[in-house]
Each structure stands twice: as structure tokens, then as C-alpha cells.
Amino acid sequence: ALAAATGGLPFAVVEGARALAADPASPPRHAPLPPGLAPEVLRALATVAVLGSSFDTDEFLALTGLDDVAAYAVLDAGLAARLLRRTEQGFTFGHALQRETLLERWTGPGGRRAAHLAAARALQQLDRSPGRIGHHLVQAGQAAAAVPWVLRAAETEAALGAHRDALVLLDQVRAAATGEDVGRLLALRADLLEACGDLASVDAYREALAAVSDPVRRTRVRTRLARAATRRGDLETATAALEGLPLDGGSNDGELLVARGSLAFYRRDFAAADDAVAQARQRLALDAPVISRLHLVNLQGLLAHHRGEWFQQFRAELRAGVQRADLALGFFDSHLCVAEYLLYGPTPYDEVLELAAELRRTAERAGLLHAVAFAGALRGEAALLKGDLDLAEAELAEAADLHHALEAPAGEAHSLQRLAEVHLRRGDPAVATPLLQRALPLARWSTIAPCLLPRLYGTMIEAAEDPERARAVVDRAEATLGPAGDDQCSFCAIMLAAPAARTCAAAGDLDRARHWLTVAERSVARWEGTAWQGALLEARAALARAEGDGGGAARLSAGAAELFDAAGQPLDAARCRATAEPAAVPAPRAARVPVSGPPPA
Template sequence: MQPRAGNDLRIHLLGGFRVSVGEREVDDGDWRLRKSKNLVKLLALAPGHRLHREQLLEVLWPDQDPDSGTNNLHKAIYTARRALEPELAAATPSTYLLVRSDEVLLISPGQLWVDAEAFEHAAAEARRDSDPRAYQAALDLYAGELLPEDRYEDWAAGPRESLQSIYLNALLELAQAHEHAGEAEAAIDPLRRLVAAEPSNEEARVALMRLHAQIGQRHQALRQYQHLRAALMRDLDVEPAPATQQLYQDIAQGQWVPDRGSAGSTPARPKPVQTSKSQEPALVGRDREIDLLEDAVERLFGGHGQVIFVAGEAGIGKSRLSREMVDRVTRRGGTAMLGAAYEHEGRLPYGPFADAFRSIGGLATPIGVRAIFGEAGNDLSRLPESQVSAFRSERQRLFAAVSDALRRVAAGAPLILVLEDLQFADEATHELLHYLARTTLESPILILATFRVEEAPPISPTAQLVAALQREQLALRVHLERLPAAATNLLVSSLVKPGPIDRKVFEIVRDIAAGNPLYTEELLRTLRDSGRLQLSDGRWELSGDDVPLPGSALQMISARIAQLDSSARQVLMVAAVAGQESDYALLRGAAGLPDSTLLDALDACIAHGVLKESSAGYVFGHPLQRAAAYENLSRARRTHLHGTVAAVLEDQYGDALDDHAEKLAHHWSMSQHSGRAVSYLIMAGDRAAAVHANQAAEASYRRALDLLDAPGVTGDRDRVAALLWEKLGDLLALAAASPEDEAAYITAADRLQSARTVLSNSDSDHLVRLYRKAAHAALTRHAVDAATQHLAAAEALLDDAFESPEWPRVRLIRALWFWERGMHDQGRQAAEDSLRLARERDETLDQVNAYMTLALVFHSSGSWKEGLALEIEQAGRLADANPRLGLLFDAHLCLGEYHLYGDSAFETVEAYARQTLERAKRAGAVRAEALTSLLLGESLLAQGQWDRAAAYLEQSLTGHRHVGSTAGQALALHRLAELRLYRGELAFAEQHLHEALALEVDAPMAPHVYGRLYATLASHNLLRNDAPAAVRAIEASEEIADRVGQCITCNALVHPVATDTYVAVGDVERAREHATAAEAVAAHWESGAWRGLAERAHGRVRELEADYAGAEQHFLRAAEIFERIGQTYDTARCLVDAARVVAANGGDEGALLSRAQAIFDQLLPGGGGADAAGSILMKDV
């Protein structure tokens, strides 16, 4: 090590923060302020060791106004200077910290050395030289992770991950350098260090297996495989890649032979898509668009994502522009994924995304998917088949899996994802694209989506998506106009060569094609094929003035198709019916031609530029070419060919028919036997519903109903109709479409009773189920009379069916009927009957639903506590190990909320929670202990006893993690996030919320969780002054409620926050709508907490309307209510609200603020209240 000069500044960030000036090491206590230390850390990490003042304010004091933040920054700079130079005289410039204009710089008269920077430089030099000694020198600088004391600081996370990645790559590259030099034993040590840091790194483990086997340590090689398998199963729930498994088998059986030239045992990685460059027309007249997209490419390779929509009419050059961008990205080392939606092929759920993932090599099997995408592959491997269990994986998980998979691809190289013809995509694809636009902004992922403007009117899903993303500033729209004359001339020159071109050629092409590139290309091809465009004396000229020209691109394409012989036209007709792309086997089976004739016909189609070869078979060069071929078919021939194609596909798919249900449904529905589509439409609807593409599912079911009287339907039409109407009712109920859902169930019951055969026992159960669902649908809209009729019909059918599984479910609806009528004792009895019957039949879900219903009646009777005590004694310990029993205890998570928000004093809730917690501890029931710890923590949180609340909430989180209750974990994290918000610790609150939202909360608890989480996320965003993000959180809560349902109480917590959110963006109508909903909840439950929330919501609306006096009255009433029931934080918040409107109305707000401040000081003694919770709320007063 070189001796230090007296004025050198050396900063250590790896393994911990240390600073030395010359020979003196700065003592930790010298910094005095944590922000002073963080200031130096930020400057040490910054490029050039300089940062703009606003950057520092945003990181260090994000929640303070500019003046306060600037004052704090000056204090931090002063304190940091004193730490670095204790002897610095007053008013003397610092040697190390300089403020210049609006920048703060870290400098040194001697050497300024930062270990992280030195490590990066050393690793880069080692990579350039591939010298093991250089690698070792670089690795010696890596003393540990970056700033471990700042592990949860957002500003440190990115550099930390980057440096750790460099460290791990350096270890791997050092091992490879040793291995290439024949130093197997030396290569093992860095690999061991790598897998110690990242146990599931398959590439490193495979290298260790090879090296140990190479030096004769076969047992060690096999142990590495076992370690790898355990790590992958633990971390990602996947098996090692097939090549790794084969290597293990070869080593175990003594068959492995070292081959340095073919490592070949690392997992597959995505391969860039190769795009055809043959006969590609020139890209002209698009300089402005190219500049915009080139900026996006620069952003992409700078690590940032973007969504760009390319819009224009058919043939305007959207696909050509997309191919240009793919070429530019892949030339720079990026990866491309290509997907498209296709007209006339049925709107497959997520079809363009499935297409895009298939465009990457290595996705032939689910194992291949997991080998590339890791944990996300478990969900992603199902995406192409559109099958994901609704119970095990809600759509949010699928969306997250796709997002994670794309980020994994982009981690290897910046990614461009092209989605063509979005106007033909299904609703679910649009929703997934909206999700990705929000979640991939900070990843190197460029999403380029094209659509035809004439096919996407303003009310279409595509137009609405584009408008929404533009509104949210999440997407850029590029509209392609027709080419001007000069650009058209250039295009003509590039297509007609060699030789000069007569001016008349340019004029006629411009007049007819009118600047449409595809039309221009087709016109020139037509002119040349017809002999009108000829090369005469070295110059291209037009001959003959009276030959009529086709009037459209479609007509020109049709004219070219007409030049083909009959066999080629036959193949083209089959291809047009089959879709945009067809494989050889399908064309062979449907065209009915010998192989030699078929191949000649395909060659002719390719030569005429109508078809092109693709990886899957043959594809039309442009959708308009397919449209022309299809439009030329008579209706009778289309019908015949659709049937032929459907029959061939059935033979091809064999046992996998349900995987291709949408395609089969499409072709059979267009055939002469259209009734054969019904069974496939039901499959397609079920598959769409399973991935929450509910609009696509509804369309499939309704189309099946339309075809029930068509030829080809198999089975009893009335029974099929009953099944379809029930499925429609379920979708309508999920979408809260009342009374349509009730009508669908009754229609199903009528059709079932019209069946031609005698009803069996299963039919009777089906009929009971339909009446039971109809009664429930009626109750949801408070139609008691209709519910009475439906419920009576169900009960009458059950009189002689003692073993029917419908008994507990019908009794459950009866309990809800009693509750709706205010007959709580009878409702409780019916719910308990339902619970008893469900237990007798060992139906866990029915038991959980019975508990949910008991929650409603217990809220009125106050007897739920005895039920929980009994459950703890009877099944407490068993539930810890039995997930089915565990669901019963999770149901109490909601029951406790009813009690918490009821009119019982919090002291009473706390006393009961402590008593029940002791009972759970005595029973050794971890799950019950976690549940009651949550209730106790929530009670203490509401009372303002934050430290004690935090302890119990953490205890609850630990317990729920231990027993695997995702619902319990999510709710504990939710309350911890609320506590962090109250304390003003916004970053920690956000961390808790994102951790909770990442959990997979299964039905039936999902309706009780997600609404609360998104409501609190919206509150967090409002405190960060990010109203658009708050709106997105509220919209997400509404979207997920539509998918998974909602709990009356739990989802009611959204309305007050939604009111705040829409007030923040000035949307008085939406704000009033949610305030009215909060009022309805308060009127229904008649409890203080709900009344206080409703009063405050009304106050916020009045404030937005500038009715400050009215707003003040609402806020003061809310404060009085919260004070009476002991909710201290909410009391202070409402006092701050009242002070704000008093000040706005010209009054003296001082007394109100003093009362609020006193509460904040009590909540966070020692001034913390003002600095954290209070300052955030009072900053706008």
C-alpha cells in the first residue's frame, strides 16, 4: 500500500463506512448528524463526486419544503466540514466540501480515493486483460456489501446491487481464467466464494461440478449438485436445468469426460430474435420518427424503459419501422421479442405476449421456461396455454410473473418487446400492457406496440389504453402520416432499380398510392408484372396509357394472386382461412395436395411475394395480403375450408385439444357444422376466466349460447344451456352486474328443468345451486322478496336430499337473508347450522364462508369472542400444521376487524386480545397467537401506543410467517405500514406495502386484504405529494375487487382514502361518490369509527368545493368522535384539517394547531411528533 499524503481523502463504503483524512481516521462521533454522514456517502457514490442541490434535497429531505430542506442541507454541509477538518476556522473555505452555484462537490487537494470506485476500475481492467492476478487484486478491494448500515435506504440499493453483481461476475470470470489456463484447483476457490454469496447460481455450481469431477473429486461434484437443487427448490421452487441434471447423471455413472471446448452445461438463456432482411424496402420519410425512437433506444441502453405506440393506417409502415428498431437494438447487443395479435383468429387471452415469449429460444417446455426465468417461470410456463388456477394464482400474480420474466431477459441485455396489431388483441392483453407500463419503467425494456387507427376508434380498448397511458405520462404515441412527395420518390427509386426512372412513373405512383408505402410497393409490383413498367434504353418508363389500374392495394394483391396456378391458389386459400401463419402439416392436410405439388405451390406463393417462410412454417408478408386472399373466397368455400381446417387441427392436436380451444372454436363456428364450436367455446371461456380475462370469457359463453341451435351440437342442449347461463351468472356476479347475474341463474334453472331426460340427483344438486346463487345475487342488491322466492325453491328441493353438498351453502344464504332483515339471532343460528354441516362434510371452504357470515351477525351480537376461544381450544395446534384448518383461523382476521371498528372501547378490545393471546400461548397454537397479537397490535395502534403496537405487530408477522399464512402476513405488514406512515417514515411504509402486495393471498381471504393495502398505498402516495400515483392505487383496488370480490368492512376502508385522493386531483364528482359510499357504510354499521371516517370524507368534499365553514363543522365532528373512541392520531389529523380550512377562510387556526401538536408530541415524545407525523400533515396549513 502506498503511503498516504497528509491531505489525501480516503473513503471506504464497502463493508462499512469509514473516512480518513491523511493519517487521521474520522471518528464516527465526529459526524454528529446522520444526514451529514449520508451527504458524504452520496457524494462519494455520485459520478464526478458532485450532486445538484435539488438532488440532495430529494434524497435527504424528500418531505420538506424547499426552504426548510435548504436550511437543513447547509447544516449538514457545515457539520460534515467540521468532521473532515476539525481545525477549520470560521468563514474559511473547506478543502474537501465545496458549494459551487447549485452544486455540492467532494474534492481533495491530494488523492481522493473511494474504495467502491477503485474496485469498479480494477474489475474493468481485469476483465480487459483477463489476468487472474488483476482479478484477485480487484476482489481484494471488495471488503463486503456496500454500506450495510444503510441496507434499507433507496439511494443505496441500486449501487449496492451493481457492485455486488460486478463482484460476483469477477469471481466467475476469475474462475474461468484459471480454468482456461488449466488450473482447475485454483478455479474452485472463487467459485466457492460465489456460491456462498449466491447459493442458487446454477452457472457457478455447474462449473464446480465440472472442476471437482475433473480433478477426481466425484463425490464433491455430486454434493455441489445436491446443494444446487436444494437452493433452487428453496429459493425458486424449480429443478436444475435439464443439461445440469444430465451432467449430474453422467458424473454419478462415471460417464462424464472432460471437454474444455464444450462446457454446454449451463442453463439456457434467451436468444435474440432474428429478423429477415431479404428484400426489405427502404425506410424513407421517417426521420422525425426515427429520431424519437433513437432517443428511446438511447434510454434503453441507459437502463430505462419506455412504452411507445406506433399508430397509422394499414400499410403505412408500422411494421417496417418496428423492424428497423429491432435491428438497431439487436445490432447494439440487445434482445428482441416479437408478438402480434391476429384478425379472424379469435382474441386469445394474452395472445401477443404468448407469441412474444415463444419467439425466444428455449421455451419449448415449462422446464425451459423455468431455466431461463427462474421463479417467474412457474407462472409464465402457463401463459402460452392461458391456464392458471384461479384459486392458487390471481391475475396480479400472473402479471407480476410476466413483468419479472421480462426483467430477467433484460438483465442479460436491453430488451425490445414488439407487439403488433394491438387493435386485434383481447382485453386482458391491454390490461397486462397497462401493468407493464407501470412496472418496467426502471428496467431496460422498450415496449413498442403498433395499431391501426381505422380499427381503433376512441371507444375501443386500444384507444382507451393509449389515452390512459399518455395521461399518466407512461407512454409516447408516434403517428405515421402518409409520405410526402419527395419521400415517395425515394421509395420508388429504391424499389425500381437499376437505372433512371421516368418522371411520369413518379407522378402516377404518387397520384394513385397517395403516400402509402405498402400501396406504393404493390402498385410498382403490379405495373412491373403487367408489363406496363419496362426498362427501355436503360430507363424505366410506363407503356400504354389506356390500361386501367386497380383502385386499391387489396385489388392489386388480388390481381397478383390471380396470376398463380390453381394449386398455388388452393394452398393460399387454405392459408388465408388458417390464419396469418400456418405450418406445413396443416397446409398438407387441408389442401389435399401431394407433397411435390404442395411444395411447388408454396414456392410459387413465395416467389410472388405473398407468403414468406417462417420458423413455424409459412406467414403472409402483410395482413393485407391475407385479407385479400380471404376476401376473394366465396362464402360457401370459406365455410367449407374452415370446417376442413378445424378437422385437420383436431387430428393434429390429439389429446391437447383444450390447449387450442380458441382456435378450434373459431374455425368450427365459421364452418357448416358451427354447433361443434360449442364445446370448444366453453373450454375457451373457462380458460379465459381462469386467467381473469372475464370479458373474453363472457364473449365465448354468449357465442356458445348463440350456436346451441346450430348443426353439430352434441349432448342435451338444455343442460348445456344451463351450464352456460350459470357460468355467465358467475362472471356477472364477479363484476357486480346486478340484476343480470340473478337473471342468468334463473334462466339456467329454467333450461335445466326443460331438459328432455329425467333429472338425476346431480341435476337436482345443480338446480339447488342455481337457486342458491340467484338468492345470493338478489340479496347483494337488497331484493329480499326475490331472494325469499329463490331460497324457498332451493330449500324445497333439499327436503329429501339429506346428503346433498348444498345443505351448508343454502343454510349460509338463509343466514344472510336473516341478517339482511335484521333478525340477528336467527341469522346466527343459521350460520352456525351451516358451519356444523360443513364440518360434518369436511368442507373447509364452506366452513370458512360460514365464519365470514358469522362475522356479520356477530358484529351485532358481540359473541364472536366465544367462537374464537372454542376454536383455539379445539383446533389451535392442529391448524399450525394443517393449511385447511389454518383457513378457519384466517377467517377470524376479518372477524377481529368487525370488533375493532365496532363501538367497543379499545381498552375492552385490548383486554380481550390479551386474554385470548394467553389462551393461545397455553394451547401452543402459533397461528392463533399470531392472530391475537395482530388484534392487540391494531388496538394499541389506534390508541396511539405506537411502540407497544409495533412489538405486537412484529410478533404477529413472525408467527404468520412461521405457519405460512399469507393473509396474516399481509395484514400485519399493512398495520406496520400504517404505523410507519403515522411516524412519517414513508420509505419504510412503502417497503412494508410492497412486501405485502407481493404476497400471494389465496381465496377466500383475498377480498379482505387487497383493498386495505391499496388504500394505504394511496395514503402513502398522497403524503409524498404524488396524487397521480394515489389515483393509480385506488384504481388498482377497484380492479382487484372486481376480480376477487370484496369484504363489506375491509373494502370500506378504501372510501375515505379515495375521497382524499380525488380531492387531491380536483375531481369533485369522484370524491363525492366515495364520501357518499363512506356515509352508507357508517349508516349501515352505526359505529363511531365509521361515522368519524364519513364525517371527515364529507369535510374533504366541502373543502374542495370551497365551503370552508361546512368543511370545518365536518372536521370538528370527526375529531370529536375520534377523541371519544380513543383514536388519537385520527383526532389530531382532523384537527389539522379543521385548522387548514379555518386558515383558508381567513380565521385564526392557532388553537386547533396547538391541540393537534400536543397530540403529536404525546405520540412521539421529545419533539419527534413535530418532526415526523405532525410536520407532514401540517405542512399545508
């Protein structure tokens, strides 16, 4: 009878059994609230239930208006009846159903707003968090009064990196904002969208600019509009936003210089970009906001890519980033592909593993989850290249999940691509391919797509089921990045060029193989002294094999194996060594005739 009355709901069964134990003569029923509690006890608990599942003693006293003796009597009765439980912070309701029942029976639908308004006033008196106060004002139908509280709460969420949560808060009161709060809210909303990599940020900055009247804030919004438009490739909007903005010695000068430098970089005016960086470094003092320094680091990373420097000091900068946890997120996002120098250069993999572990420990202590995710990905990459596939899988899977939770598409795409490589090394392309398909849209719409797409397409070539499908992936990559590969990072181009050259050679398309070999050679010139020299020899071996030079192919493959061995990459060395026997060289194939029409989906 009890199971039928409660529908088998475990909590209801337990509470119904307790009610029967207290009064065996009563019929079995669904009784969320324990029997025997006085109405004044239930009414007092219903008053505080509007706060949520938990509350403390001060909040209980402020909301109920009871004196200390009466208040503690109510709390003791709730504890004795298992309606409440003690916590370190105060009290919590035993079950959500009990709290909802209290609210429904003792406040009623019409009394909810009044209860929320009373809660907001009590929390203001107690100086509780703006987020809680704003929430209760919104629930009380006082959205206009909630605006300043919600703005403060959203700014706090934004500072902590909870960008989507902050956007939800702003949307609750956006329509109720008036006066200067409108511009402040819209500017913050645009900043949050930009931090999430949302393409709508440019339009959001335009909307904010129309609502902001304060000259200082307008300058800041125009600067950030330019920065967002530059990242989206809308250089015309960026130019218009920056036109006429002066350097006035204010706090916006650093951001303005970086925005000018970024625009100059994408207009290929590298001298102007270098000059902007030099000025920005002088303007941004040591106590400048972290975000301003991070944007500068990002631009410096882009310029360093263009110059093709070896980054001999990169390890020193990396170690400095470990000691400055507040800079870790932006520093490592800015250097995501440059960090590959550690992986393909002379640094031993055991040292990279330890360095990444050191970074993760520091980031965990500081609560910087983005840096924790980056460190895990870096550690997973080092393990992959070293040949420790179990460690690589564990680290990269965790990094992908953490980047996903943090809404960091570039990091997630990067981790998924490397995780797919792990499964390919195990000979399981069926597991690798779905990972690559998940990563592709994330990479395409990230801020570092030119770095991520080449490595993704390169891995997709390796994962193809047969040579013809691999050749189709090369066509797809060319359609996306341009036939000359202009839309890819000159460093990261090798990650596509090497497998594309091998694939075109195997398919008999020697002209395209030579083209991709040229792209690989240009890219490897920027990586001099790294393991990519081995990848270049492997691509040359594939072309020699396709041209019928079996002996030359064998020698090149053997040389590639030696370079991979020297770099500490045993799996790559074994692959090249397996093709170093002249007897294994097949006859050259006929040249492939390109098929007209759109690239394969």
C-alpha cells in the first residue's frame, strides 16, 4: 500500500514509512514533510526556504524576525524531524521535495514574490553576495532594482572566467536596464561574447557603442570592437573603429596600441605592428591589468611566428609563465603552436613532461583551470611523441574534457586531434575519425584556426581508410586553406604538408606531391634542428619511391628513421625503418587526373 501511495519514489517511501511508524493507524500516503511539526515551525522554515537549499543562522534570524530563543527552538525541531541537516556553513534542507512542499503550502503562488523581496532585503542588510540579492529581486519582479546587483555579480563571474554564467545573469535584466547601466551592461556583454569566441561579439560591441555616452568608455568599446573585428577578418570595421582614437596617457593606451598592432599585422604591415608592440610594452606597466598584458603577448606571438624565429628563449618564458599563474592562461593560448618547439626541438621529452607537471601544479594551486588544461595537453603530446600511448591517452582525454567544460574550442580541438593520433598509432582509425570530426568545427571557428586546421587535416589524411580517400582529404584541405596553403600558419604548415606530399606521391599525382614538398621545406626551414627534419626526409622518400628511385627512397627513409631516433620519437622511427627496404618499394603509379567539381564534403 505504501509503494502504491508513493509511486515507488525512494524518498517518499522512506518518509511514508516514518509516518506509519509514528502512527500505524494512519493510511499509507505520500508525506514529504515529517508529521508532528507545529504550524509555526513549518511557517518559519517556509520563510527561509525561499533562500534555496542552504542558509545560515544570521539569514534565518533576519528573515523570520524571531528572537534567538524562538529561532533556535525552530531549528532544533527541524533537525529532530530530519527536515534539516547541519553543515559547516549552517543548515540545509534534507531534500528538495521538502523545501518545495514548504514553499507551496506555507507561502502559496501569490506569496512567492513577497518572500523573494523579503529575502533580497535581508541579504542586503547582511551584505551578502550581489548575485544572490539580484536573483531574489528578479524573482520578486523587481528587475530594474536588480540591475546594479546583477551587473556586479556578472563582473565577478567574468573575472573568474565563468563567461556563460555571466551572460545568463545579464540576460535576466537586460530589458530592465536604464541610463548609464545600459551601456555598462551591453559593453560587458560584448566582452563576454568575445571571451567565449562568439562571432556575435562584433555586433554586440556595435550595440554597446550606440548606448555608451561616457567618452572614456566609448574609447574602450571602440578599441575592443576593433580587436574583435580584426580577429574575425573584418579589417574595414576595425579600421573605422580605430580611426581618430588618440593616445592620451590613459588606461586604454595599452589596449589601443595592441589593437593597432593587430590590425597592422593582418594588413601585413609588420613594421607598424612591431612599432606598436614596442610602444605597448612601454605603456603597460608591471601593475597593468592582466588582460592587457595577455593581448600584448598574443600579438608578440603572432609576430614571432611571422619572423620564423627559433624561440631559443621560449623555455625561459615558459618557466616564467609557471611562476606567474595569473598570466598562464593568455600566455599559453598565445603560444599554443609555438610550444610545439619544445616537442619537436632538442628538449628531451622527460624534461617537457616534468615542465608540464610543474605548470599544472602551480595552476591547480591558483585555480587556473585553463592553464591546467593546457599543461595536460602538453604533457599528453610529449607522451605521445615519446611512445607512451597509455599516458598520452589519459592526459589528452582529460585535457579535452576540461577544455570542453571551460568552453575553450581551440584547446579542445587541439587535444582531440592529438588524442586521435594516439588511436592511429595503435592502429585504430575507427576510433580516431570521430574525434577528428568533433575537432574540425571547433578548430575552424577558433581564433587560431590557421594553426589548428593544418594539423587536423594532416591527421585526417593519416586516418583515411584507403589512398583515394586520403587524396580526397588533401583536396578538402586545399579548398579550405587555399591551393598554396596561404591561410595556414607557416610553422604549423608542415603538419599538413608532409602527409599531403606522401599521399599525393602514393596516388601518382607527382606535381601536387612536389608542391606540398615545397611547402614542407619552407615550413621546416623555420623549425631548423627539430624532428620535423625527419618528416621532411620521409616525404622526400615517398616522392622518390613514386618516381621509381627505390634506392634513393630507402636511403631517405633510413635517414628519417635516424633523425626520429635522435629526437626520441620511436614510433615514427619504426614507421620509416619499415619502408627503408628497397624490395618493399612498389612500381610508380600513373598520374592522377584531378576531378572537376566541388571538394568532397
